[in-house]
Amino acid sequence: QVQLAESGGGFVQPGGSLRLSCAASGRMFSIKEMGWYRQAPGKQRELVATITDGGNTNYVLSVKGRFTISRDNAKNTVYLQMNSLKPEDTAVYYCNLWSTSGDYWGQGTQVTVSS
Numbered sequence: 001q002v003q004l005a006e007s008g009g010g011f012v013q014p015g016g017s018l019r020l021s022c023a024a025s026g027r028m029f030s031i032k033e034m035g036w037y038r039q040a041p042g043k044q045r046e047l048v049a050t051i052t053d054g055g056n057t058n059y060v061l062s063v064k065g066r067f068t069i070s071r072d073n074a075k076n077t078v079y080l081q082m083n084s085l086k087p088e089d090t091a092v093y094y095c096n097l098w099s100t101s102g103d104y105w106g107q108g109t110q111v112t113v114s115s
Contacts, residue, residue, distance in 0.1 A: 008109065031098070048080070
């Protein structure tokens with residue numbers, strides 16, 4: 001069983017920054033990709049950013065240039081540095097891990113951007 005422990009969410013004013021972390025533990029096989037998704041109230045869950053085992057990254061257009069995803073393979077941890085946050089970034093952010101043994105999700109961490 002794989003567990004994903006997310007941290008780093010919170011409340012921030014527009015223009016501020018937050019850093020999300022997601023540590024994977026448990027029995028897992030080859031990790032193919034890790035990433036972050038988000039779901040705002042009344043909206044569908046959407047991809048925010050992903051990073052492959054080779055370090056290739058992908059971002060939703062709305063966060064390009066503001067968010068940076070990175071990964072520490074030795075720690076099975078993925079990070080999301082979020083800068084220049086906007087009210088529309090408010091959502092529950094979910095960590096995702098895709099491996100040869102399955103697809104796993106974290107519990108989610110709330111990010112609120114408001115003045």
